Amino acid sequence: xxxxxxxxxxxxxxxxxxxxxxxxxxxxxxxxxxxxxxxxxxxxxxxxxxxxxxxxxxxxxxxxxxxxxxxxxxxxxxxxxxxxxxxxxxxxxxxxxxxxxxxxxxxxxxxxxxxxxxxxxxxxxxxxxxxxxxxxxxxxxxxxxxxxxxxxxxxxxxxxxxxxxxxxxxxxxxxxxxxxxxxxxxxxxxxxxxxxxxxxxxxxxxxxxxxxxxxxxxxxxxxxxxxxxxxxxxxxxxxxxxxxxxxxxxxxxxxxxxxxxxxxxxxxxxxxxxxxxxxxxxxxxxxxxxxxxxxxxxxxxxxxxxxxxxxxxx
Numbered sequence: 001x002x003x004x005x006x007x008x009x010x011x012x013x014x015x016x017x018x019x020x021x022x023x024x025x026x027x028x029x030x031x032x033x034x035x036x037x038x039x040x041x042x043x044x045x046x047x048x049x050x051x052x053x054x055x056x057x058x059x060x061x062x063x064x065x066x067x068x069x070x071x072x073x074x075x076x077x078x079x080x081x082x083x084x085x086x087x088x089x090x091x092x093x094x095x096x097x098x099x100x101x102x103x104x105x106x107x108x109x110x111x112x113x114x115x116x117x118x119x120x121x122x123x124x125x126x127x128x129x130x131x132x133x134x135x136x137x138x139x140x141x142x143x144x145x146x147x148x149x150x151x152x153x154x155x156x157x158x159x160x161x162x163x164x165x166x167x168x169x170x171x172x173x174x175x176x177x178x179x180x181x182x183x184x185x186x187x188x189x190x191x192x193x194x195x196x197x198x199x200x201x202x203x204x205x206x207x208x209x210x211x212x213x214x215x216x217x218x219x220x221x222x223x224x225x226x227x228x229x230x231x232x233x234x235x236x237x238x239x240x241x242x243x244x245x246x247x248x249x250x251x252x253x254x255x256x257x258x259x260x261x262x263x264x265x266x267x268x269x270x271x272x273x274x275x276x277x278x279x280x281x282x283x284x285x286x287x288x289x290x291x292x293x294x295x296x297x298x299x300x301x302x303x304x305x306x307x308x309x310x311x312x313x314x
Contacts, residue, residue, distance in 0.1 A: 002030045003066055005152055005183045006051065011060035012207075013046055020046045022207035023060070028185055033178055035198035036187040037288070043207040044187045048156050051185075052082060065151075081106050081145035085157025087137045089129045095140050096125030102141070106148035114147035120169050134161035146173050153177065153184045159193065171196055191288035203292070215288075222286035222294050223260040226269065230255050231277035240272075241265055254279055 006028035013021040021043045028034040038044050049055040051064055053073025062069060064076055089098050103109035118125055121139045129137065138161045145153055153174075159167045174184060174197055188194050194201065195215065202212040211218065223244065228234070233255050238246045242265025248257040255276070261269050266283075273281065 004028060004063070005030050005065060006034075006185060007061075007063040008047070009061045011047065011050070011062060012058045013043075013050065013055065014058050020207055021050075021057075021060075024204060024207055025209045026202055026212075028183060029200075030183055031178065031181050032199040033174065033184040033186055033197050035194035035201035036185055036204070037191070037194060037201060037292070038204040038210075041206075042204045044204065045156060047204075048082075048154060048185075048187065051154060053077075077105065079150060080152040080154060081148040081150040082154045083138075083141045083145045083156065083158045085160040086134075087141040089137055089140060091130035092128065094126055094128050095123060095132065095136070098129060098140050099125065099144050099147075102144035103148065106144070106150055108149035109144075109147050110149060111147075114143060117143040117146055117173065120173065121166060135163065135166065138162055139166070142170060142173075146177060151181075151183060153182060155184065156187045157189065158186070159188070159190065167193065191292070195288050201288070218291050219286045220263045222290050223262055224266055224286060225260050225284040226258070226266075226273075227282040227284075228257050228273045229279040229281075230257060230273060231279060233257075234272050234276040236272055237269060240269065243269060 004027045006026060008024060008026040011021050011024040011026075012019070024043060024047060026036070026047070036044055036047075046055065050057050050062055051069055053069040053076065056070050065079060067076060069076055090101070093101070099114065103114070117123075121143055123136065123139045123143060127136075129140075132140070138159070142158060145155070159170055162170065171193065174186075178184065184197075186194060186197060198215065200212065200214050201218060203210045229251060231254055233248060234257055237243055237257065237259060238248075242262045244260050246257070246259040248255055250256070257273070259269075270281075270283075
């Protein structure tokens with residue numbers, strides 16, 4: 001197997017008495033989009049800053065393209081492009097001038113692709129940064145990163161400030177870059193965005209990796225929601241192995257049945273629905289939201305959700 005683009009083992013980082021990372025592990029393979037998820041304060045941004053060579057790890061091992069990002073940051077930066085969730089640019093420069101500056105740091109730019117990206121993101125490169133909205137500043141960073149001849153994209157909340165149409169454009173552009181063989185580390189609080197793009201996902205909490213794997217692997221440990229309208233009452237569903245939350249009710253001469261089922265028993269339960277003569281059937285696979293809830297298994301602290309404590313909110 002090819003050497004991982006990112007290999008992190010037992011990574012720790014302390015800031016005074018605060019332990020931001022506590023033995024984190026992360027492996028990102030060549031050519032994959034790897035979702036990097038966790039609540040507020042989980043350690044995602046600290047990990048990214050260490051990968052960029054901006055912060056030195058306290059302990060553990062970090063390899064980026066097989067090299068130490070702290071000792072060889074300048075060389076490694078020529079092979080990657082980075083987009084932050086809150087982009088700070090030069091207010092006196094135009095968008096086009098910022099793209100030129102950013103492109104010079106990325107080890108080469110595909111000019112044709114850059115022009116296409118400017119059009120797809122509906123960016124006016126002649127306006128000065130001080131006149132841009134937050135969304136337009138984000139577009140500048142995205143165009144610069146996606147146009148770069150970079151082997152790795154590190155994206156930390158990349159669609160912050162974008163409207164839904166631009167989010168769709170971003171997702172399509174990222175799929176195209178993946179087809180070109182580019183590796184992506186995608187940190188996002190938008191679970192749907194990660195779900196649509198990621199080949200594998202790592203979930204971290206309190207500085208540690210909680211779980212990692214493909215979406216298919218992770219979904220095997222969550223439950224699928226089934227909603228069926230059948231001509232007759234399905235037999236043997238209530239109380240069946242793997243089935244939970246079963247409810248049924250009459251509906252216009254038919255039966256409306258709803259339940260959740262684990263992956264190992266889904267086929268058998270669909271078979272029982274067929275015996276009852278299916279009129280309509282909706283099967284909803286488990287989302288990353290459900291995976292989050294199952295992974296943590298307990299309520300998130302207020303600092304992890306980003307919400308103010310009840311006392312402070314009064």
